[in-house]
Amino acid sequence: MLDMSALHAVDIERLRALCSRGLSDTPPWLRPKVWRLLLGYLPTEKTKWPEESKKSRENYYELVRRLLEPFSDLPPPTKPLAPMDSSLMASSKELSQVPSALMTALQEPPEALDQRPLDEAASKDIRIACAQNLDRRLRVIRELELKGAESSDATPEIRLESMPEIRLDAAEASSDEEDGQTSNAAPSSVPGSPASALSALSTTLLPSRSFGAHQKHVSALLRLLYIHASLNPANESPHIASLLVPVYSALVEEMVPDDAAHVEADAFWLFEAIIGELDDLNDVEGGRIWTQKFSARLNWADPELAEDLQIKGLDPALPHYSFRWLVPVLTHTLPLPSVLMVWDALLSRPMRQRDLNAKLEYLVDICTSMLLRTRGILLRLGRSGSHNPTLWSIGNPAAYTTPLDPRELEDAFAEGMTFLQQYPIEAAGGIEAILQAAYDLSLRRDAERTTTRVPNTGFGARLRDTVWRGFATQAPIAESHHEDHESDHSDSDYDDDEPQALVAQGQTLAARLTDTVWRGISNESAMEAPPSPTMPLSPYPSSPEPSSKALPNPPLEEPPEASTRSSNRSSMWGYAEKLKESDAAATLAKVSTNWRVKALDVWNKRPSGGPSTFLAPPSTSHTPPEIGTRRASFTQDSL
Secondary structure (H helix, E strand, O other): OOOOOOOOEOOHHHHHHHHOOOOOOOOOOHHHHHHHHHOOOOOOEHHHHHHHHHHHHHHHHHHHHHHHHHHHHOOOOOOOOOHHHHHHHHHHHHHHOOOHHHHHHHOOOOOOOOOOOOOOOOOOOOOOHHHHHHHHHHHHHHHHHHHHHHHOOOOOHHHHOOOHHHHHHHHHHHHHHHHOOOOOOOHHHOOOOHHHHHHHHHHHHHHHHHOOOOHHHHHHHHHHHHHHHHHOOOOOOOOHHHHHHHHHHHHOOOOOHHHHOOHHHHHHHHHHHHHHHOHHHOOHHHHHHHHHHHHHHHHHHOHHHHHHHHHOOOOOOOOOOHHHHHOOOOOOOOOHHHHHHHHHHHHOOOOOOOOOOHHHHHHHHHHHHHHHHOHHHHHOOOOOOOOOOOHHHHHOOHHHHOOOOHHHHHHHHHHHHHHHHHOOHHHHOOHHHHHHHHHHHHHHHHHHHHHHHOOOOOHHHHHHHHHHHHHHHOOHHHHHHHHHHHHHHOOOHHHHHHHHHHHHOOOOHHHHHHHHHHHHHHHHHHHOOOOOOOOOOOOOOOOOOOOOOOOOOOOOOOOHHHHHHHHHHHHHHHHHHHOOOOHHHHHHHHHHHHHHHHHHHHHHOOOOOOOOOOOOOOOHHHOOHHHHHHHHHHHHHHO
């Protein structure tokens, strides 16, 4: 996968899956290349690796020239220190707070390479002369502090006596005095004398700050910290140096000469990418939020263990040990090989998004698995025989459920703090077991999150959706339109436009349901003879009761053309209904009969002759009384 001649591009998703449970320490060059890919320092296309690497390294060397060159022209340091000197001393102090266990991979000097621009042994054409300015300036500042301590008679033994070198020197001096041996250096070895303080400072100050690492590695780390602080002055996290050392230690194992010569430049850009991913932990509020998530994750994974730790005062929500685990990303808790494997797993997670930080979520999973893997030890804290559990106490759940008295709770808290801050990795079965448990927790979280996204629909809801979906798409609606069209065609030709107009209003379920219900009401009203002439119903009836949604209300205002067309349809619709066996039809029939009688009377009164026999009106015996009466009244009114 990483061979330049094997594949054209790297399958980044497959690479993330392979690194999700850590990488092996062999071969040593594997981790530097993988971290460059996972953090986006190298593109997935292998042909672009040399070009992109060269560009990034040149950018770092340009930063070194711009930020370190001004130290060449600075005047001697003064009290108080200038801003540049203060920033340099702050970076040195941060580096001095790194646990010595993280420096185990930096004890040997780096390989001498002519292609390393920051090395004093590099060729003149590529060497950066200002690379050693920080070391020179730091040495001058410390000499100033030493002179100030001598002039004020304030010896710095209080700060340095805790160092093993001073205590061993005092022991050797006392043993020499007991043997009666004298030397010229005897006065300088007397504890408390100014000469002794001067000798101790001049010989042990710089080595004590290196913590066992080679001076060239310390110089590189100091440059990285100072440049980072200059570019990010608002980032004041005290654990920045602890996050830098694992990155630098991983890249030091690079075996390719072209890459090994630029370890410091590559480490800078990887370090900046990691700081950006872990930015939520840089302040106190962010640390508090993630410790609370840690507590919630443990309660979700093992409620019994979470409750037991809460009773003993070891809840992860409290910053007793969880803050020490999360904020420095376990660099202050685990040994360096375990830290590197944990970081393999963290960097395998996707890059952070706006509302999701996958790397920190996985860090919480790892910390939770650290508690789960030592569950038995944590449950036995404060109980008699917890250090030497027997077979009966291990298999007896009652041994862990009995309440503790106040004294036992105090012992449990003290024992738990000691255990969790030091955290012997062997007690959990090794870092591989912890990463496997964390991977299982992440799979469980993903499964539950996927389940919650699926809508919880029961049988009734699915049946209802199926019925309404079938009702909305079935063909009888169109058939009812066709049947109504044929039945209404004999009444009026204008009825042909009614189904098309209603169908054109919309193809939604509500519109078609309204059309169907309205047609059912219209046909029913046409079959039943109303007692009196009625106005046509609104073409937009109210929603039927079976519908779960309210049907759309008719528009308040219509365009002129639409209103004219609608009024014509309504008038013709009303005219057709009046003609259907209603009182209006009877009235029209009566009026027609009266007009016919009037015409016959006028014909009979013509002077030209008598009326014809065959044209005589019908006998009054066949005329209904009501019609005859109305005819007489109509004739009289007309005359």
